[in-house]
Amino acid sequence: MTKKTITLIAASLACTLSLPTALATPEQDKETFQAYFESRFPNVPEDDFVNGAYAIDPVGRENWEAIEEFPPYETAISKGEEMWETPFENGKTYKDCFPDGPAIAGKYPYWDRERGMVITLPLAINECREENKEKPLKYAKGPIADIVGYIAYESRGQVTNVEIPEDDPRALEAYERGKQFYFARRGQLNFSCAHCHMGNSGTTLRTEILSPAYGHTTHFPVYRSKWGAMGTLHRRFSGCNKQVRAKPFKPQGEEYRNLEFFFTYMNNGLELNGPGARK
Amino acid sequence: MLFFRSSRPGLLALSLGVSTLAAGPALAADMPPNIQLNGDAEAGELVANDRAKGNCVACHAMPGAESPGAIGPVLVAVQTRFPTKKALARQIWDATTKNPEAVMPPFGKHEILTNKEFVDVVEYIWSL
Structure with a gap:
């Protein structure tokens, strides 16, 4: 692939993504988004983008593979499983809210047309808890990351498949807001x-390799060495916002839910491989 | 001509409208036309390498700087690349003036550096 071709693709991506809504459908956005990364990183097999920076950094990958031998997220999975199995005070369990569970991560995020909003997995978990008179969990870290980690683990191998219903313009609007x-x-x-x-993506900020966006949503929650703990996708969003010295938004607030909706849609077709381990 | 490596998606941000571009701190003034560019290069070197200040090294290789990033161009022979010290200063003040897609943070416009830090950094980079 010549540099010129890459530039052309990049330019067409910017154009396609920036065309008015009526012309650039989410499907077209997704095609250009994915094609951009496939041409930027021609040696990365498509199914390897789920591994983030480790798909393009052989040295980092070696360290990461060593870490994965005794995954730092294992404790979270066990704790999450215990949460899943332990009845609430009223005797019901998460299974009563999620009859298809625990392997349900692939269903999220989704557009709820009755409520006119994006529903994410952590939000659904807290709503289940509140329906059963349990206290909601905090969204960034702690027990929420344990139970989502367990569900993610049980859902490994499911394929990202976010749908944007065409018959509800509010869904497209939420997507557009996330894109913006x-x-x-x-x-x-x-x-x-x-x-x-x-x-x-692929260049270095000091010595850190900037990971490609393609694949970012597949492996959350993650155990991040920098945190020394697990964190949710919205915790990461918030961290990124702080790094550019912006005021972060609330985890599970409308801004981040719409962002997750857009961003996960961009990753449609990739396998879920959470929870993950990252630097 | 020294354009920082542009990011194509930046075009999109532009097309989304001015409101999105103004999401940062209040839009400060342009570089003061009468700014005195007579800083202290040694002090500027510290600012350029300080993670919380200039942090030029996060993206640019510079002589003597440890573990530089590779996002921006290497900072050498700067006086052959900018016609005047003031032109360099304008680029550091707000790189998006010259290239709306520039990724480099607007160090002057967004008040990332104080005026003294700014002129010190300009002096140091000009000396490379």
Whole structure:
């Protein structure tokens, strides 16, 4: 692939993604998004993008594979399983809310047309708890990451398949808001998500390799060595916002839910491989 | 001509409208036309390498800087690449003036650096 071809594809991506809604459908956005990364990283097999920076960094990958031999997220999975199995005070369990569970991660996020909003897995879990008179969990870290980690583990191998119902314009609007969030500059440092994880993916910030956006949603929650703990996708969103010196939004607030809706849709077709371990 | 490596998706942010671009801190003034570019290069070197300040090294290789990033161009022979110190200063103040897609943070416009830190960094980079 010549540099010129890559530039052309990149340009067409920017054009396609920036066309008015009526012209660029989410499906077209997704095609251009994925094609961008496939041409930027021609040596990465498509199914390897789920491994983030380790798909493009052989040295990092070796360390990561060593870490995966005794995964740091294992405790979270066990704790999450215990949560799943332990009845609430009223005798019911998560299974009563999620009859197909625990392997349900592939169903989220989804558009709830009755409520007119994006429903994510952590949100659904807390709503289940509240229906059963249990206290909701905090969204960034702790027990929420345990139970989502267990569900993610049980859901490994499911394929990302977010649907944007065409007969509800509000769903498309939520998607568009998420897309706008992704490409908007923000913070004192003036970066958009895309500046680092599309346009400069694969280059280095100091010695850190910027991971490609393609694959970002497949492996959450993650055990992050920097945190020394598990965290949810929205915890990571919030961390990224803080790094560009922007005020982070609330985990599970509308902004991040819409962002997750757009972003997970961009990753449609990739296998779920959470929970993950990251630096 | 020194354009920082542009990010194509930046075009999209532009097309989304000015409101999204203004999400950061309040839009400060342009670089003061009468700014005195007579900083201290040694002090500027510290700012350039300080993670919480200039952090130029996060993206640019510079002589003597440890573990530089590779997002921006190597900072050498700077005086052959900018016609004047002021042109360099404008680029550091707000790189998006010259190239709306520029990724480099607007160090002056967004008040990432104080005025003294700014002129010190300009002096240091100009000396490379």
